Amino acid sequence: MREILQKLSDGEISAETAEKMLKTMHIMEIEDFAKMDMCREVRTGVPEAVFAEGKENDEIVKIVMKCADNDGIMVTRLQNDRYQSIKEDLSPLIDRGFKLNYNRKARILVVKEHDPKKIGKIGIITAGTSDIPVAEEARIVAEEVGCDVLRSYDVGVAGIHRLFSQVRIMLEEEVEVLIVVAGMEGALPSVVAGLVDMPVIGVPSSVGYGVGEGGFTALYAMLQSCAPGIAVVNIDNGFGAALFASTIIKSRIKREI
Numbered sequence: 001m002r003e004i005l006q007k008l009s010d011g012e013i014s015a016e017t018a019e020k021m022l023k024t025m026h027i028m029e030i031e032d033f034a035k036m037d038m039c040r041e042v043r044t045g046v047p048e049a050v051f052a053e054g055k056e057n058d059e060i061v062k063i064v065m066k067c068a069d070n071d072g073i074m075v076t077r078l079q080n081d082r083y084q085s086i087k088e089d090l091s092p093l094i095d096r097g098f099k100l101n102y103n104r105k106a107r108i109l110v111v112k113e114h115d116p117k118k119i120g121k122i123g124i125i126t127a128g129t130s131d132i133p134v135a136e137e138a139r140i141v142a143e144e145v146g147c148d149v150l151r152s153y154d155v156g157v158a159g160i161h162r163l164f165s166q167v168r169i170m171l172e173e174e175v176e177v178l179i180v181v182a183g184m185e186g187a188l189p190s191v192v193a194g195l196v197d198m199p200v201i202g203v204p205s206s207v208g209y210g211v212g213e214g215g216f217t218a219l220y221a222m223l224q225s226c227a228p229g230i231a232v233v234n235i236d237n238g239f240g241a242a243l244f245a246s247t248i249i250k251s252r253i254k255r256e257i
Contacts (some may be wrong), residue, residue, distance in 0.1 A: 057082060074108060075108065105136045119253060120246075121176060122147050123149070142245060150169070156184075189225065201244055201245055203236070205236055
């Protein structure tokens with residue numbers, strides 16, 4: 001944008017040409033299957049990410065190779081076998097100075113040149129070990145937008161005594177937002193929200209038996225919570241929870257400036 005405005009100021013292009021260039025610079029079309037929003041992070045504070053499910057491996061490769069220069073890119077819900085299949089095709093990015101970090105549990109590939117500026121601190125808590133993949137998705141995304149993350153896993157209501165010391169640590173470390181992931185009956189976010197004076201983001205996971213299978217029981221329980229201060233994202237949506245948490249922190253930073 002700066003280059004376009006400079007050319008306009010220097011008389012190298014007309015106002016009409018500058019307007020057209022500014023309009024088209026926001027979108028990168030990749031053949032006939034993808035239109036990437038290249039200015040999403042500047043406009044909204046939320047980075048552009050690629051949802052791997054439903055895309056062919058070669059499509060993912062083309063998207064990443066084209067978009068890496070735009071401050072890197074994240075590929076979510078990328079299974080390990082698929083990453084292994086495309087890893088070699090993405091290797092030229094390493095020669096260009098990019099880091100390729102893949103987290104198998106979180107199923108996320110992060111392509112970046114540099115680490116983000118730190119903006120704040122969040123905590124992530126899970127009810128059970130089976131909820132960790134969703135929590136790890138939230139952790140990776142939160143760290144990639146500049147948050148320090150404290151984790152405490154497997155501290156759910158089935159053994160509630162495990163929780164209290166972990167919450168105390170979160171408070172002592174002055175985390176600003178808590179993300180709480182729970183499946184089954186989804187009770188943990190309500191318990192946590194009754195103990196802390198900060199925003200709590202509930203993430204229902206698709207872990208459970210019978211009527212709890214698929215995460216809808218946990219979702220309904222979190223939406224119906226009697227504890228105030230809870231926001232709830234979609235089932236298994238660690239990605240969305242992390243970005244909402246970072247938005248809360250960024251809002252605080254803006255007020256302080």
